[in-house]
Amino acid sequence: MIYSFRNSSFRDPETGVYNQIYFMEVFNREWHRHLRDKQSLALLYLCPHIHETVKQPHLLELFTNQVQEALLRATDLIARLDTNHFALGLFNVDEQGTQVVLARIEAQINEFKEKYGKDHNFSIDYKLAGGICIPSDDKNIEGLFVQVESLSSQLELDHDQHQALINIH
Template structure:
């Protein structure tokens, strides 16, 4: 990725996706708009596991480009939260639509792992946890973040599944 001073305030320099600060600002704004418009939204956490012994300079950037291609809608948002996780905000979306996006992301990651596996002897494991809800005035925005983070940790402890979506009540 070519570094741009124009994007430096809201982009992660390593992956090119939005940074946490920008994501939180937009997600908060969208949360309040969804309260007003009675629309549902989804928050997803993606935690790719790239082993530290892999000496592939732009691997995370290539991986996240695949994820971004799977989302398709320009209104949705991908951001880096920290070294180990990314947040995806899907706005004005219902549960079947979110399931479709999850399937597209999973398909893109499988395709990425096939292509990467041909050139190298490893692949990228991941967890993809999500919550969908219709924001309401008495529902605190922090609850969705806590719920998705908890679900993500739960998936990390279990080895037999890597994707789950829950409906926040």
């Protein structure tokens, strides 16, 4: 990616996806809109483990570009939270719609493995944890992030399962 000062305030320079600050601003705004409109939203944490990004740093950008293709709606967001975690925000989506997005993300990751696995010698594993809820006065946005982060940590310990979704009531 060519670094641009025009995008520097809200883009991650390594991957080109939104940065954590921008994601949090948009997610907070959407939380309050969904609270008012009584609509559900989903928060996903994606933790890719690509074992050759030190030698081939562009693989992470290619990976995030591939995942972005699974997000078909312009309102859906992906952002880099830190070195190993990405957050995805899905708005005005129910559990069935979230499951469809999870399946599309999995398909895109498999396509990434096929497309770039031949040319680059790397292995990839990933964990995808998500929480879906309808914001209400008795729920807070921080609680959603804590629960999804906790689910993500549990997934990291489970070598057989790579994705999980919880419905937060």
